[in-house]
Amino acid sequence: MAKYLLLKHYRSAPAPVNNVPMDQWTPEEISAHVQYMNDFAARLEKTGEFVDGQALAPEGSWVRYDGEGRPPVTDGPFAETKDLIAGWMVIDVDSHERAVELAGELSAAPGKDGKPIHEWLEVRPFLAAKPSTTECTFK
Amino acid sequence: MNEALIRSLTPGVLGVLVRRGADFAAAEDAVQEALIEAVRVWPADPSPSSSSRGGPMRDPKGWLVTVAWRKFLDATRSDAARRLREDRVDQEPAPGPAPAVDDTLQLYFLCAHPSLTPSSAVALTLRAVGGLTTRQIAEAYLVPEATMAQRISRAKRTVSDVRFDQPGDVATVLRVLYLVFNEGYSGDVDLSSEAIRLTRQLAAQIDHPEVAGLLALMLLHHARRATRTAPDGSLVPLAEQDRGRWDTASIAEGVVILQAALARDRLGEFQAQAAIAALHADAPTVEETDWVQILEWYDELVRLTDSPVVRLNRAVAVGEADGPRAGLAALAELDDASPTSSGKGHPMPRRTAVAAYLHERDGDLATAARLYAEAAHQAPNLAERDYLTRQAARLNTRRRG
Numbered sequence: 001m002a003k004y005l006l007l008k009h010y011r012s013a014p015a016p017v018n019n020v021p022m023d024q025w026t027p028e029e030i031s032a033h034v035q036y037m038n039d040f041a042a043r044l045e046k047t048g049e050f051v052d053g054q055a056l057a058p059e060g061s062w063v064r065y066d067g068e069g070r071p072p073v074t075d076g077p078f079a080e081t082k083d084l085i086a087g088w089m090v091i092d093v094d095s096h097e098r099a100v101e102l103a104g105e106l107s108a109a110p111g112k113d114g115k116p117i118h119e120w121l122e123v124r125p126f127l128a129a130k131p132s133t134t135e136c137t138f139k
Numbered sequence: 140m141n142e143a144l145i146r147s148l149t150p151g152v153l154g155v156l157v158r159r160g161a162d163f164a165a166a167e168d169a170v171q172e173a174l175i176e177a178v179r180v181w182p183a184d185p186s187p188s189s190s191s192r193g194g195p196m197r198d199p200k201g202w203l204v205t206v207a208w209r210k211f212l213d214a215t216r217s218d219a220a221r222r223l224r225e226d227r228v229d230q231e232p233a234p235g236p237a238p239a240v241d242d243t244l245q246l247y248f249l250c251a252h253p254s255l256t257p258s259s260a261v262a263l264t265l266r267a268v269g270g271l272t273t274r275q276i277a278e279a280y281l282v283p284e285a286t287m288a289q290r291i292s293r294a295k296r297t298v299s300d301v302r303f304d305q306p307g308d309v310a311t312v313l314r315v316l317y318l319v320f321n322e323g324y325s326g327d328v329d330l331s332s333e334a335i336r337l338t339r340q341l342a343a344q345i346d347h348p349e350v351a352g353l354l355a356l357m358l359l360h361h362a363r364r365a366t367r368t369a370p371d372g373s374l375v376p377l378a379e380q381d382r383g384r385w386d387t388a389s390i391a392e393g394v395v396i397l398q399a400a401l402a403r404d405r406l407g408e409f410q411a412q413a414a415i416a417a418l419h420a421d422a423p424t425v426e427e428t429d430w431v432q433i434l435e436w437y438d439e440l441v442r443l444t445d446s447p448v449v450r451l452n453r454a455v456a457v458g459e460a461d462g463p464r465a466g467l468a469a470l471a472e473l474d475d476a477s478p479t480s481s482g483k484g485h486p487m488p489r490r491t492a493v494a495a496y497l498h499e500r501d502g503d504l505a506t507a508a509r510l511y512a513e514a515a516h517q518a519p520n521l522a523e524r525d526y527l528t529r530q531a532a533r534l535n536t537r538r539r540g
Contacts, residue, residue, distance in 0.1 A: 001258040001280070001318070048259070048290020051282050092282050094256045128520040132321040133331075133360045 003051060003092050004099040006106060007122040010058055010084035017118035018111045025112050033117075036109040044091060044102070053089035060084060090126075099123050144199065145174060146270035152203045153267060154242025157303045160227050161211050163249065164295040167267065169214060173207035243268065244344045248307020251315040252298050259294035260315045261322075266291050268340075269333055279328045312341065313353050313409065320357050323364075331361055342396075351400035352410030358393035359416035362386040374526040378425045390420045411440045430460040447473065447487055455493055463500035470494055488519050492527055499534065508534035 022030060037053075044050035066073040089106070093099050103121045111117030149170060156166035181199075215228070250264040265271045265279075277287035320334035338354045366380040397413045414436045422428040437453035450473045458466020470493065495510035511531035518524035 001261065001322075003281075045283075045286055046289045046293070048262070048282075048286050048293060050286050092258070092280070092286070094258050127518070127524065132520075133323065 001092065001094060002096075002099075002128075003090055003126040004096075005122075005124045005126065006089045006091065006099075006103050007124065008086040008088065008119070009122065010086045012083035013120040013122070016111075016120065018113075018115050019117075020112035022111075029110065029112060029114060032110045032114060037106065040106055040109075041089065049091050049093050049098075049102070051090035051092050053087070055087035056085055058084055058086070096125070099125075145177070148200050148203055149174070149270040150243045150246050150268050151200060152207055154246045155204050156207055156211055157249070158242055158245065159208070160231050161215075162299045163301075164292070164299050165211060165214060166207075167295060169207045169211035170203070172210040173203050176206050176210075177203060243340070245303055245307075247312045247341055248305075249298055249301060249303065250294075251307065251312040252301055253308070253311060254297055254301075255294055257315070257318060259290055259297065260311075261318050262287060262290050263294040263298070264315050264337070265319065265330075265333065269337055271328060271333070275328045278326055279322070279324050279330050281324070309345070309347055309349065313349060316341070317353060317357075317409075320360075331357070331364070335361060348400040348403045348405045349407040349409050351396050352407055352413050355393040355397035355400065356409050356413035356416055358389045358396070359413060359420050362389035362393065362420060368522065372522065374522040376526070377419060382423065385420065390417075393417065393420070406439065406443070408440060408443045411436050411443060415440075428459070430456055434460045451487065451490055451493055455496070458497050458500065463497045466497045467494070467501065470497065488517065489514070491517055492523075495527075495530070504534050504538050508538065 022033075025033070041050055041053050062075045064073045091099060091102060093102065100123060103123045107119050107121050108116040109119070111119075152173070153166055153170050156169060157163055161169065177199075212228075246268050247264070250267050251260050255263065262276055262280075265276045266273065271279075273288050273291060274284050276291075277284040280287065316334050316338050319330050319337070323329070323331040325331075335354070335357050338350065338357060342350045342354050362385050363377075363380060365386070366382075366384050367375055369375055393413065394417050397410065397417055400410050401414070415433055418429050418433050418436070434453070434456040437449065437456050440449045441453060451470075454466050454469035454473060457469040470490075473490075491510050491514035495507045495514055498504075498510060499507035508531050511527050511534065515524050515527035515531065518527055
């Protein structure tokens with residue numbers, strides 16, 4: 001019963017095995033890829049392990065406070081070397097092993113020629129909001 | 140129609156149906172329909188005098204059993220497999236007055252069945268024994284209602300073939316209840332309070348010292364709850380808690396329950412943990428904590444469970460009873476015993492934090508500060524991460540100043 005974030009990256013992740021940019025897939029291949037992920041989410045909803053999933057636009061900005069009375073600093077629309085996150089899914093599973101197993105399945109989404117793309121997904125546990133009470137001597 | 144009354148009656152009604160031969164999922168559906176019927180026909184005022192002679196309020200549980208059983212039979216008759224089930228039902232002895240106690244107890248065992256994953260067992264227990272709605276459970280676990288509904292219906296399917304006449308494993312039930320307690324979210328449903336309520340109910344039905352031990356442990360932890368976090372949400376360690384704000388009624392109740400359990404001379408890990416919690420709760424100030432006795436209880440716990448977490452807590456107690464050097468030596472023994480507690484693999488939660496604390500007590504502030512910062516990276520939740528980061532910052536400031 002721990003929540004994990006499965007992160008898909010646009011870049012900065014190691015290259016997938018089936019590394020063909022999406023714009024060179026056929027529309028059918030793209031549909032199959034999206035369908036795979038939708039089916040995956042629907043299946044996790046049935047097992048009681050799905051929490052949330054969203055896709056993110058590739059455009060993003062870094063923003064920083066720049067002092068009293070001044071507008072925040074942004075780096076503009078030019079994302080160059082920074083990491084970009086394509087989307088995420090939050091799952092609620094019994095163990096880290098189960099989270100890794102599911103990320104493995106999601107990484108097998110079909111790509112060019114309908115073959116699995118073997119993309120790298122990042123698996124990050126959520127920090128629980130409240131400490132648990134399992135120990136006597138500290139809390 | 141009174142929600143508390145309904146919640147207290149539901150598990151018993153469900154238990155009667157399942158024992159009479161209804162499978163779990165069908166029984167649950169039938170009970171839900173009976174509850175809907177109850178909402179429709181029961182008087183708003185639940186006192187017996189307000190209802191007419193022989194009305195549902197004379198025997199609400201009997202009324203619910205009768206209606207739910209009729210709903211179950213209706214559903215069964217229209218089912219393709221009706222012949223098989225009706226034969227089975229037919230062979231059951233005629234339903235008479237049932238001892239409700241055993242039925243609810245069986246329900247506990249069913250919901251904590253070993254074939255269920257921990258999260259499914261927890262969800263099913265809250266639903267069937269606790270009588271919570273799917274929405275309440277979903278909100279308590281911060282997942283969508285549809286997700287929780289599926290988790291519960293999968294769990295029901297998993298146990299649908301389990302026979303209802305076998306005594307289950309008390310230890311599994313207790314583990315599930317302790318899982319619920321440790322979630323402790325508050326909101327519409329406070330899972331810690333719910334776990335205490337259910338464990339209390341279980342303790343009333345089953346004479347087992349470990350059930351009493353777990354109930355005592357929960358009450359003793361719960362008594363300190365208000366002081367465990369500051370108003371800003373940050374963690375307050377035991378030594379710094381305002382003991383005047385501990386719930387003394389809850390502590391006293393926990394101690395009485397624990398003493399009665401210990402007198403039975405069938406020690407188990409929950410009783411030993413409760414004994415440690417009781418010694419902490421009993422100390423008027425942190426300086427007056429009886430660490431020697433706490434250490435003795437940790438030795439018992441090591442004998443009973445020998446888990447790395449227990450050995451880690453024991454090292455803290457050694458540090459308090461015999462000094463930080465002895466504590467660090469106990470920690471080193473732990474590393475030899477468990478290859479994953481340091482270095483390779485998953486670091487054991489809080490091992491680094493304990494090492495940092497013992498080094499600070501020993502006067503080695505540089506090592507302590509470095510270890511606190513490292514421990515902050517391994518912290519399992521935000522409150523602990525913030526706490527440990529502050530400890531590192533405190534020591535670094537002191538070393539510079």
